Amino acid sequence: MPRLLVGPFNRVEGDLEVTLDVQQGRVASAHVNSTMYRGFEQILQDKQPHDALVFVPRICGICSVSQSVAAARALADLGSIEVPPNGQIVTNFILATENLADHLMHFYVFFMPDFTHASYARHAWHGEAVARFAPQTGSQTRAATAARQRWFTLLGTLAGKWPHTQCIEPGGSTRAVDAAERIRLLAKVREFRGFLESQLFAAPLEFISSLDSEAALLRWLAEDPLKGDLRMFLTLAQDTGLRHLGPGPGRYLSYGAYPQPGAGFAFAPGVWHAATQTLNAVDAQAIREDATHAWLSDSGGPRHPIQGITQPEPDKPAAYTWNKAPRLDGAVLETGAIARQLASAHPLVRELVGSYGGTVFTRVVARLLELARVVPLMEQWLMQLRPGEAFCVPAQLPSEGTGVGLSEAARGSLGHWMTVQGGRIASYQIVAPTTWNFSPRDAAGTPGALEQALVGAPVLEGETTPVAVQHIVRSFDPCMVCTVH
């Protein structure tokens, strides 16, 4: 069977190589390799627990805040620290800013440029795609980069800089917001809303969130098929078969996003089973990381992260990546915006996934829908702040114990598990979203989510980096540096 080695894979975060076995113009099997290892879990050993807040954001320059949030939650869990409502709101707001910037960046800078490729030149929309999405020169690429810059001034104010802010503490946020400042922040959120409503959606955010069926989506598309960048994407998707391209494993994980002061989440947690259309509670105790095919020690078999070990074995036979294979109750899961929208019962995403599965198309739709759903929440959160009340309580950490921090990054479910002994970190394990999505085979030989999604992808005559493969890989918005940390 002909083999294709694809890499370097850019417009993803970090380093990725994919090996494809090709049969009759289609991918028969895929192996996914994260080619770089830095060893944060080893670096964190023996550090002061609070110092994790300096190290973990630097796991990743694109979802740095989500790493901070998971670490802060693990520390808060360790110290039984109750975050005051203001601190909770500002933390959610900062995380949402990063998550939405990632969605924007993914669509305009990472994903859409593939449609400007010369291999699409014979399609009627190609000229328009080049004009809008060509890297560095496309009108929309440039406009989105500028909008992203303005958007991130929110984090200039609240977080000092981005990435690698130290403003998120187990006890809240180091930056209090006063009443006047809240107005300035609100003005910036509205400015971003303006970009989304004029350029991306060409419609009000609330209208986009209210699209509750494929029929409604298609009616709106038919009104003006190229107006706004979402409709341009829908037009392309119909023409290029993205609806059916790259189906994942059909099980979706979300830890729940944006916990609210008091209780509950803005987007509920759960494991969604597409085949049975059922939502189950997440049992994080049932997670095991299997290192059979990683260049890492797998002594003792698959382990729960609280017992996890990370020990490089670069010469291990049968290994092909630095990534471990996480499984929940033994099952392969997909995580990301699509999982959050399924778990939180958005009717459009549930219907689309019911019809087509988790595919390139449904992943991108879920991500863009999240932009429309979260911006109004951010406006509400700002109004819920109570200037004058505490934003942060000091953290008293015990010298022995464990802490778990679960969060939702743009790319999906992120967990940190920490054990402290004698006032030092004895063990720190991280399971990142792309660790799930881009996991290698496990001991039973079951491929990970992307490895499954790539099977069946068309490989055209003469293609060395098949464009369908690029769409599928990028539809997950992978973050390789997080994956292997």
Place this chain on the structure above:
Amino acid sequence: MSGATPAFNVLWLQSGGCGGCSMSLLCADTTDFHGQLRQAGINLLWHPSISLQSGRELVDMLQAIVDGQLRLDALCIEGALLRGPHGTGRFHMLAGTGIPMTHWVQQLAAQARHVVAVGSCAAWGGITAAGDNLTDACGLQYLDATPGGLLGAAFRSRSGLPVINIAGCPTHPSWVLDSLMALAANGFTEADLDTLGRPRFYADQLVHHGCTRNEYYEYKASAEKPSDLGCMMEHMGCKGTQVHADCNTRLWNGEGSCTRAGYACIACTEPGFQEPGHPFHETPKFAGIPIGLPTDMPKAWFVALASLSKSATPKRVKVNAVADHLVVKPVARKTTLK
């Protein structure tokens, strides 16, 4: 553009880092990021986040540079160079090539007119070299403050300059843009670099300059817990008085800085910042006096002035220093006295 100077070709590669310097760069305080590069005559040959070409197309481009067929004006490296395990470089293989990134970087650096380390990882090893440095991470020309690194202390690029270390974690977008624009304009000499190879235009400043907490500093009115408004030098680990960078006068993307967001400067532009030898957010002290005193200040003077200023601290400054908002406001006085 006929007759104009040829474009300044920049190649950007990432190794043992997080990609954060690139992500920060795209937040540069400009309404048109790509336009700014173009106007400066900078041609981005390839960048991992924003270029179209994947796989084979890139490998062919790299080979053309190594073979001397494509001119490389600036090689920008982001992330530490991972020399392990056992000197093989296998902790980072350039995907699709089966060749360690360290090997690619050495070959490309030999052809480049300028070599630029973007961020503290590429400059000194940075956070990737923390702990026992199990990946044997280093910078292009340093490991922490020790010259050497991947390319060696004696390395000079074709321009004759050593590696230009635009240190910071992540580095500031305009430190990168201004450096590249100066290089493209041939406006950069060895005299523009400090003793650690950092551009002096930002490294000749201290973080402390322009900090909004300077009044608290004057009176040694100190923050005691995260979110307090006071100076963070005495208890919260702030190294702003010793750290070379203009973070508080050239705000990040036009807006923020670490100290303005309520947390300490941890010296991210300095070699070895990743292992300070004490908890990051606590100030190490001896007999109640911070060990790391302002760079230019004799200790006895500091002690004398600190006790004097503490005794003279206005109530407003003292009270506000340990709150997260102004509790005591400045008194309104007539300011039109003749």
